Amino acid sequence: MPGALMLFAAGFGTRMGALTADRPKPLIEIAGRALIDHALDLATDAGIARIVVNTHYRAEQLHAHLSGRGVAISHEAGAILDTGGGLRKALPLLGSDTVFTLNSDAIWTGPNPLARLAEAWDPGRMDALLLLVAADAARGYRGTGDFALDAEGRISRAGPSVYTGAQIVRTHLLDGIAEDAFSLNRVWDRAIAAGRLFGVLHAGGWCDVGHPGGIAEAEAMLAGAHDG
Template structure:
């Protein structure tokens, strides 16, 4: 089985973090978000990976080709969208490379599932498309899905207004697809899976199935989401799929610290994430924060609910804006 990771998003809501770094390369704990997708696929035994890119494509291309050099995958095939073609339109560019049933996953979200049950459903039902579902509290920014007792999709609803949703199960952006479905995607016009292709297939009576999966899923489209995902995983409120290990150490008070970071013994961490190469000085107090790669929290500095971007420094007399800090976990 092959897989395609969609990695063409612009991540505009994450600015300034994504102004010079493509969203799939934003780090979550010890690795870029796209590497969490890779870990999930490798766990499922998939090592032929396609990547669709657009924004800052050269950076994504260099990073994913490193997977081959490190022996993580057998093959990486990269395509570049010169103009936005939509989620399905981007996959259409892969048509000559795709040979068999394939997995599609969004490289813009933190996705860590055990996909084996979805593969079994797809094969057993002889589906055209099988979709992963995830339950959320607020469905207003997502497409929701309704299935019959056997898991066959019977209707979609795109971004329902509060109180109008018929379900809290959303399309999690992970699909198993038969290669002949690619024939239904137009060559030249933009086409989106959830808005265009899947509703068209449903109307035509094609076999679309869906099921909820074990693991975790986060939309990391905002600074607050980026922070919340890591803090909730570190505190045990949610879990990466079994078998995926972070190269770091869990420390007291529901915080996580990378092994290559440095936290002074007199510093206080609470519900915070310290990325590789970051440091926290003596007597600093860090609560509900993300201190990203190479960032520094100087001694005697107290911060709460912030993201300190890569390479930035915040000191005891700095305001968050002076240090380039971003409102994170406590933002609303």
């Protein structure tokens, strides 16, 4: 499986309103622990050896929080680079042509999402593999879905499944994009055009903590999982 993880933590967290006025979103606590610590637990449990975290907004707080934990930092000192640009900047630290990426603003229950991706990864067929949940089962999510899956697991745009923020991606898909800042959607469109973007469904719970209401929803989901 890929041996490196890109953990996205550079965003401004504007949907969080006053909660991110004095701290970066990854340091918001869910059930007594910072969001980024929940994400790092997943990486440790999946046995991922190399972890890179990108930073930008209130970066000094994240740097202090992560100090001494064996995590490499890719600091975006100028303009924020979005997910695609952030991943490309971090490639020298990741040191791999196939990597996991994980957003730091979600909470999970059930099987480890990174381990699930590793089990399903088939480099002979795939340039990227996205972990999805059904829109009607996605907590903290207000949309109708991002993608559809065919019988073989290939992804197309628009459908009843939501991207969870976890994937495996081959980094050659970043080649030749001129802009410094760009979304991973550019990468996915390339993989869709080649018939090499695939998805699998997460078997447990998932909650988007991108807005204040997601905090209570995530804590309720975790409490329910522990009670069960």
